[in-house]
Amino acid sequence: MTNSENAPNFYEQVYAVVRRIPRGKVSSYGRIANMLGRPRAARAVGYALNALKDRKDDLAYADIPWQRVINSQGRISIINRENSAHDQATILRSEGVSVSETLHVDFDKYLWGGLHWAEIEELVYGRSSPL
DNA sequence: ACAGTGACAACAT
DNA sequence: TATGTTGCCACTG
DSSP: OOOBTTBOOHHHHHHHHHHTSOTTOBEEHHHHHHHTTOTTOHHHHHHHHHGGGGSTTOGGGTTOOGGGEEOTTSBOOOTTSTTOHHHHHHHHHHTTOOBOTTOBBOHHHHBOOOOOHHHHHHHHHSSOOOO
């Protein structure tokens, strides 16, 4: 646990949101950062997903659809990684998402609507806010 | 405590 | 459209 007591850390929040992305849809690092109230933390979102490779042995993180997160241009962003973006494209296609040769995805068709404020509250704080 | 790092994003060429 | 540059943020040793 990289956690400090009860406060859910940013990574966990990212994972919680990513888990909500339905099959056949995609979102972007920046959008997820926005949902969590940190519009400038897109990079940290990518870092959070990158950290999953070190936790692949932990079943608690095995169900995170990391492949559904791409960059703001609607393009797969891990082209230079050894694991290859090919895998990501392949998985997305198997989920019904059309990925072009240039690794582009049409946001008009596949962009996930995201979560509502109340749902974010629940993810971040564990329960509905009293308002 | 501090500097380095990275699966980003926005803007300039 | 394709690069390059700069600003950002959370996490790590």
